[in-house]
Amino acid sequence: MGTPARGGTLCPVCLRPAGSGRCHEHGPWEPHQLLTRDDRRRAAASPVRQPFEPRVQACPRCLGEVALGRLGFHCVEHGHSRDGHGPYRVDELLGPTAQREAALHRMRLARRTRARRDAQVIELQSLPWPDAARTARLLGGAAVIAATLAFLAR
Ligand SMILES: [Zn+2]
Ligand SMILES: [Zn+2]
Numbered sequence: 001m002g003t004p005a006r007g008g009t010l011c012p013v014c015l016r017p018a019g020s021g022r023c024h025e026h027g028p029w030e031p032h033q034l035l036t037r038d039d040r041r042r043a044a045a046s047p048v049r050q051p052f053e054p055r056v057q058a059c060p061r062c063l064g065e066v067a068l069g070r071l072g073f074h075c076v077e078h079g080h081s082r083d084g085h086g087p088y089r090v091d092e093l094l095g096p097t098a099q100r101e102a103a104l105h106r107m108r109l110a111r112r113t114r115a116r117r118d119a120q121v122i123e124l125q126s127l128p129w130p131d132a133a134r135t136a137r138l139l140g141g142a143a144v145i146a147a148t149l150a151f152l153a154r
Helices: 037-045 096-125 128-153
Strands: 066-068 073-075
Touching: 037 096
Parallel strands: none
Antiparallel strands: 066 073
């Protein structure tokens, strides 16, 4: 899809694709504020703690704690990893209102992901059934062929 491996593409609030940093509802964003697919995966795998308590300011990519460094604010938890969060200017951090909405969207994403995973587990557990159905279909097909042959032979 032409998405670069580095650099985010998703709105930090609603996690929807924000083409060139513009989300219809929440944009515009600077490129380094956008969520990468890894960020999204991380958000999907780790449910937001409940009840959600917004910080005064939070990392737009993970809603985590930020600390002021030499170059600006960086994410305490993810600031120094390979694809580090930040540094951000103070007005690039998420305030409490945006954090609440962002947390809501992340919660929904995590719930959807969990539901999909559960559905897959159920599918795996019922694997013998599709096989049985296919066998029945094959037998049904054989019966039709036999009937056709019988009809032709008359
Ligand atoms: Zn958005
Ligand atoms: Zn972060």
